[in-house]
Amino acid sequence: MPEESQFLYLSRDDVEATGLSMAAIIDALEAAFTEKGRGQVEMPPKPGIHPGHGDNFIHAMPAYIPGLQSAGIKWVSGYPGNPEKGLPYISGLLIFNDADTGIPLAVMDCTWITAMRTGAATAVAARHLARPDSSTVGILGCGVQGRSNLEALNVLFPLRRVLAYDNTPANARAYADEMSERFHVTVEVVDAPRDAVSGADMVVTAGPILKTPHATIQAGWLDEGAFASLVDFDSYWHPAALHEADLFCTDDTPQLRHYQTMGYFKDIPDVHADLGELATGQKAGRTSPDQRTFACNLGLAMDDMAVAPLIYRRAVSQKVGTWLPL
Numbered sequence: 160m161p162e163e164s165q166f167l168y169l170s171r172d173d174v175e176a177t178g179l180s181m182a183a184i185i186d187a188l189e190a191a192f193t194e195k196g197r198g199q200v201e202m203p204p205k206p207g208i209h210p211g212h213g214d215n216f217i218h219a220m221p222a223y224i225p226g227l228q229s230a231g232i233k234w235v236s237g238y239p240g241n242p243e244k245g246l247p248y249i250s251g252l253l254i255f256n257d258a259d260t261g262i263p264l265a266v267m268d269c270t271w272i273t274a275m276r277t278g279a280a281t282a283v284a285a286r287h288l289a290r291p292d293s294s295t296v297g298i299l300g301c302g303v304q305g306r307s308n309l310e311a312l313n314v315l316f317p318l319r320r321v322l323a324y325d326n327t328p329a330n331a332r333a334y335a336d337e338m339s340e341r342f343h344v345t346v347e348v349v350d351a352p353r354d355a356v357s358g359a360d361m362v363v364t365a366g367p368i369l370k371t372p373h374a375t376i377q378a379g380w381l382d383e384g385a386f387a388s389l390v391d392f393d394s395y396w397h398p399a400a401l402h403e404a405d406l407f408c409t410d411d412t413p414q415l416r417h418y419q420t421m422g423y424f425k426d427i428p429d430v431h432a433d434l435g436e437l438a439t440g441q442k443a444g445r446t447s448p449d450q451r452t453f454a455c456n457l458g459l460a461m462d463d464m465a466v467a468p469l470i471y472r473r474a475v476s477q478k479v480g481t482w483l484p485l
């Protein structure tokens with residue numbers, strides 16, 4: 160057990176070794192969003208710095224969720240140029256504090272948590288916004304998020320078929336091999352973005368986030384009754400395609416407004432509800448099978464802080480990680 164003057168360091172491998180399941184992460188996020196809907200989460204909009212040029216960022220993401228005994232902060236970077244240097248796009252660390260004393264209990268790598276919780280947030284939204292019989296998923300951007308979002312949707316939906324598009328075709332092929340074996344679904348690599356959108360019950364766009372969207376997906380591509388998760392914000396969607404939404408939701412409206420002040424989301428539909436309002440039932444999700452529904456989850460500090468205590472408790476009980484002096 161920890162001494163008062165020690166904290167637990169968990170590497171990326173340590174975090175994964177705790178074996179926390181996607182199903183448990185989805186449940187933790189649903190519980191956290193229920194707390195948020197009740198006004199029980201403290202989470203200021205994330206401040207960030209933008210070193211170098213282009214779309215590089217490093218964000219500070221603090222949150223306190225009393226109901227989950229969770230307090231802490233994630234310090235996470237996204238550098239679009241990293242993959243061509245053989246480095247991950249996303250990297251960072253999370254500090255988990257004792258909510259009663261403020262003392263740091265753990266410092267952990269946050270890349271696995273970021274991937275998993277983002278997929279889980281899509282699944283929480285889909286539980287309220289997608290048709291329960293959704294079985295075909297379109298994935299645009301077959302990277303880390305393309306994988307974790309599929310993993311999460313596979314927990315809640317009877318998936319059979321995946322339509323995979325990546326502008327680097329080798330990435331889509333590697334994805335198809337890996338995902339079909341892992342989840343026992345048919346994965347078809349498609350050559351054009353439209354073929355991953357039309358005909359899908361659920362669509363996840365997970366390419367680069369751009370302040371000026373490339374806006375490839377046009378009005379008329381998304382089927383009636385489909386659900387879309389905009390992991391890469393509105394980058395992939397033409398405004399006319401977004402305005403076909405019957406329900407346009409987000410994870411946190413104040414943070415969406417905050418991004419708008421920074422120049423993102425110049426032309427999006429009105430927000431119907433945030434995930435807290437959907438989780439508590441204050442606002443209804445899908446009410447008919449032919450609605451087009453959208454979740455534009457920005458990725459919140461509370462997502463990470465819903466997961467961190469679960470990782471910490473498992474690591475302590477499994478004796479995973481390295482205790483270090485404070």
Ligand SMILES: NC(=O)c1ccc[n+]([C@@H]2O[C@H](COP(=O)([O-])OP(=O)(O)OC[C@H]3O[C@@H](n4cnc5c(N)ncnc54)[C@H](O)[C@@H]3O)[C@@H](O)[C@H]2O)c1
Binds near residue numbers: 303368
């Ligand atoms: N909303 C959130 O909570 C959240 C959280 C984490 C990451 N993200 C975002 O998700 C996106 C994906 O992150 P990742 O870690 O999976 O990155 P990644 O580098 O692992 O994967 C991105 C994939 O997209 C492909 N790609 C690039 N441009 C494309 C295009 N126009 N069409 C199709 N595919 C394209 C790349 O070839 C690559 O395979 C990033 O924009 C990231 O900022 C969002």
